[in-house]
Amino acid sequence: MPVYRIIYSSRPFGYDSNMLNGILMQARRANEHDDITGALICREDIFLQLLEGPEDKVKNTIARIRRDDRHIEVRMHVEKHVQERMFGKWAMLHDPVATWIWTPEEIDHDAPARASEAEVTGFFQRLRDQAKAD
Template identity: 65%
Template sequence: MDLFRAIYSSRPFGYDEGILNSILMDARRANVRDGITGALICRADIYLQWLEGPEEQVRNAVERIKGDDRHLEMKVHVAEAVSERAFGEWAMLHDPAATWIWSQSEIADGAVDRATPEEITGFFLRPGIGGGAPDDR
């Protein structure tokens, strides 16, 4: 099976715990069904999501998310074939800390638009991400 990775950013619309839990439940259910794994870094001002799996299913997931009114200003930063999964154990890893990505003022100043694919990818590959309990999968 050919593996594909997409990483996008978006701005939350109506961010609160209930909306976030709904997004995570929807993502985990759809991702298990579609053979997609990944990670979500989120804060009240940004979502960064890494999706990996069969190319058609990942592209379909990206299109579904584009149409989801809980996401605004969606931008795909990375879309490429890969040889292996980085988050193979996680239907959707959730990292709520995200204190090491851009500050809110940097985001307001356009940091997301200026980000390179390498910078975006690097946020997910930092030591310590993916360290949640298996029950979080």
């Protein structure tokens, strides 16, 4: 059955480990309730997140994220229906390292604004493949 997928990026405001742990706890609880799965790649300079599930629930989640003052400059990269979930086993897989996405210098030069759908989707395919190997 098709699901709705969104990939967005934002800049964190007030990033620290407590903030991240709070986001992950809230996301996992809400996502399990709403049948949403996904993954979060984050550093102090970027959140890059994939959400997938029922369209109305995913859209409600992104609307909540847009209102959350911990996210600045929310930018949508992918919004579409897909045939299967990329992260079906994870309410919210977290990649704490994220060293293979854009460098901090690339972020400063607004790489997310120039990113293609294939590029951001590729980051998550790599994360999924690494998680399966672990």
